[in-house]
Amino acid sequence: MTTPLVEMRNMSISFGGIKAVDDVSVDLHPGEVVGLLGHNGAGKSTLIKMLSGAYGPDAGEIYINGERATITNPRDARSYNIETIYQTLALADNLDAASNLFLGRELVTPLGLVNDSAMEAETRKIMARLNPNFQKFNAPVSALSGGQRQSVAIARAVYFNARILIMDEPTAALGPQETQMVAELIKKLKADGIGIFLIDHDVHAVLDLCDRASVMKNGKLVGTVNTKDVTDDDLLSMIILGKNPNDAAA
Amino acid sequence: MTDATSQPIPQQRKNIFQLLELDTRLLGMVGAFIILCIGFNLFTDGRFLTPRNVFNLTIQTVSVAIMACGMVFVIVTRHIDLSVGALLATCSAIMAMTQTAFLPDVLGMELGNPMIAPIAIVVGIVAGTAIGAFHGWMIGYLTIPAFIVTLGGLLVWRNVGWFLTRGQTIGPLDTNFQIFGGTNGTLGPTMSWILGVIAALAAIAGIWNARRAKSAHGFPVKPVWAELTLSGISAAVILGFIATLNAYQIPQGRLRRMFEASGETMPEGYSIGYGLPVSVLLLIVIAVSMTIVARRTRFGRYIFATGGNPDAAELSGVNTRMLTVKIFALMGALCAISAVVASARLTNHTNDIGTLDELRVIAAAVIGGTALAGGMGTIHGAILGALIMQSLQSGMAMVGVDAPYQNIVVGIVLVLAVFIDIVYRKRTGDA
Numbered sequence: 080m081t082t083p084l085v086e087m088r089n090m091s092i093s094f095g096g097i098k099a100v101d102d103v104s105v106d107l108h109p110g111e112v113v114g115l116l117g118h119n120g121a122g123k124s125t126l127i128k129m130l131s132g133a134y135g136p137d138a139g140e141i142y143i144n145g146e147r148a149t150i151t152n153p154r155d156a157r158s159y160n161i162e163t164i165y166q167t168l169a170l171a172d173n174l175d176a177a178s179n180l181f182l183g184r185e186l187v188t189p190l191g192l193v194n195d196s197a198m199e200a201e202t203r204k205i206m207a208r209l210n211p212n213f214q215k216f217n218a219p220v221s222a223l224s225g226g227q228r229q230s231v232a233i234a235r236a237v238y239f240n241a242r243i244l245i246m247d248e249p250t251a252a253l254g255p256q257e258t259q260m261v262a263e264l265i266k267k268l269k270a271d272g273i274g275i276f277l278i279d280h281d282v283h284a285v286l287d288l289c290d291r292a293s294v295m296k297n298g299k300l301v302g303t304v305n306t307k308d309v310t311d312d313d314l315l316s317m318i319i320l321g322k323n324p325n326d327a328a329a
Numbered sequence: 330m331t332d333a334t335s336q337p338i339p340q341q342r343k344n345i346f347q348l349l350e351l352d353t354r355l356l357g358m359v360g361a362f363i364i365l366c367i368g369f370n371l372f373t374d375g376r377f378l379t380p381r382n383v384f385n386l387t388i389q390t391v392s393v394a395i396m397a398c399g400m401v402f403v404i405v406t407r408h409i410d411l412s413v414g415a416l417l418a419t420c421s422a423i424m425a426m427t428q429t430a431f432l433p434d435v436l437g438m439e440l441g442n443p444m445i446a447p448i449a450i451v452v453g454i455v456a457g458t459a460i461g462a463f464h465g466w467m468i469g470y471l472t473i474p475a476f477i478v479t480l481g482g483l484l485v486w487r488n489v490g491w492f493l494t495r496g497q498t499i500g501p502l503d504t505n506f507q508i509f510g511g512t513n514g515t516l517g518p519t520m521s522w523i524l525g526v527i528a529a530l531a532a533i534a535g536i537w538n539a540r541r542a543k544s545a546h547g548f549p550v551k552p553v554w555a556e557l558t559l560s561g562i563s564a565a566v567i568l569g570f571i572a573t574l575n576a577y578q579i580p581q582g583r584l585r586r587m588f589e590a591s592g593e594t595m596p597e598g599y600s601i602g603y604g605l606p607v608s609v610l611l612l613i614v615i616a617v618s619m620t621i622v623a624r625r626t627r628f629g630r631y632i633f634a635t636g637g638n639p640d641a642a643e644l645s646g647v648n649t650r651m652l653t654v655k656i657f658a659l660m661g662a663l664c665a666i667s668a669v670v671a672s673a674r675l676t677n678h679t680n681d682i683g684t685l686d687e688l689r690v691i692a693a694a695v696i697g698g699t700a701l702a703g704g705m706g707t708i709h710g711a712i713l714g715a716l717i718m719q720s721l722q723s724g725m726a727m728v729g730v731d732a733p734y735q736n737i738v739v740g741i742v743l744v745l746a747v748f749i750d751i752v753y754r755k756r757t758g759d760a
Contacts, residue, residue, distance in 0.1 A: 131644070132645060133643075151711075152646075152648045153643065153644050154646040155643065157646055163644070167640070168641075169638070169640060169641040169644045169645070170633040170638065170641055171633070171638045171642060171704070172637050172704070173633060173636065173637035173639035173704035173705060174630075174633060174634055174637060178630060178634070179634075180643075182630070182634055182641070182645040182647070183631075183642075183646035183647055184629060184644070184646075185627050188629070191626075192625040192626060192714060193619075193624075193625050193626060193627060193629075195625075196542045196543060196545070196548065197546075199546065199548065201547045212604055216693035256471050256642065281724075308567045
């Protein structure tokens, strides 16, 4: 097998004595979508925030392309081309779409000043591909609908040539049509060779979009399965009972 | 690019304010200010809007307005700085001691040496920046709330200033230093007109440059008549302001002393206006620079992003801790510059200089539309806020309102202004 794009080995982190993530290992290959499933509070988002640099782990190692990576803050993660779409979207509500898209990576003029019109032009270009209905380029994102805000967050992750994409419940706030749009985007990015961690509640969506699924319960990894080999009932029993179907078979 | 521009941009019916893309909130403030001025002018039988009073109003506003520019950044990032008045006092004390004691006594510089003022100012700004950065470090890295750090700072720096001067009034300050005070440093009519014309041309060029940048990317632009109107209004305001300051004549007695000082006799019937005070020019330069910082630099963009959503800014790779240090360091530097203006205006360092300035500065920023919830605020709004506060205060004094009533009115106006702002934002749906 090829070198994994991402390998997280024996990751642990505690908050005030509670082990939010306890000795969890997952990996991700180029062009692969790995689903992370589990109840609320199972530790999915926390696990992934150690990869995106929002939390520093208590224990565990991260390897990117087989090399040990030190990720202590979001800037480190970005330097490894890891992009994240957070559940909360992480948008500055008082700024417009272009300012959010380029936040932390602004385009500047030769004088070093922020080049708003160039950023707006780039934003118009990428939005024309992602969400052609998007028109509110000069409004603060607080004035946008849930779906429009989501497309700003997605555009931000996609624009900067991510190699590793983390999507934390990307369709939580979306209607059916927009959900379909995200599904197609995931397929397209996968075809481009990008590795995607997809955190979701919806077992069917995970079976549909993901190559493998890792299930977590109470901070521990229940198991990782190939989605081809399991039914939605298998996944549900992993989530609810914490039972690994491979163990039962053995 | 092509597929972006080929999108039809919906043209809705717009009212005149939307067409001009003017900030209606700012217009409301300007309107309130104009009503205030006209009202006071009626009650004082036309004494409020004389060139003399306009001149005095502007030089009285400068010190608070300079600090209000920095306070906008502090409040936009959801912090507060209660120590600005005390920090001003410490910086003023340091600069006064540098020019009257340290440089002449320790380094043996003669009083009146042209290097005294620049050295004193640099020492003051370095001290202010360092103290501000120290506050910012405690707030950003030690995560002590800004309210507490600067409340402690208020007590510490007010009394460090006292300690440095043993409570004495230090003066008279260096004559070159006094140029920043107001009446002792004005540009004269000719220079003022030249600067005014340059400023008016720059304003017009700015408006048309922005239009060109927009149309170069194919974005919608305002109609030409709207741009022309804006250009006209900007130029008229700038030149009108200069004309007013030039119209305030230097008193004959003072003029005669100035001639005598240079060994000449004053020609009969000679008179000349003050023109633009250096301190006001300093405020304008700071306001323009701070506006550019706020709108066109990464630093400014991160300030507003952090104010809107600190987590989002951090997750986007903004180092919000270092940002806090920089913001408070900038605030400290502006306190030091304000200290130059305030002490130069008094021609002395006094022990109570800057007392209660923290409240005036915060009030100016808040009246000027800076939201304490963070993420919103403008430099020009804060300066207008400072001007409104100062006009209220001196207008009431001219009308003859008793001192306690003056403060009661200012307090009520502050609360009322914020309430009107809340109602306005609910109506228009701005966050």
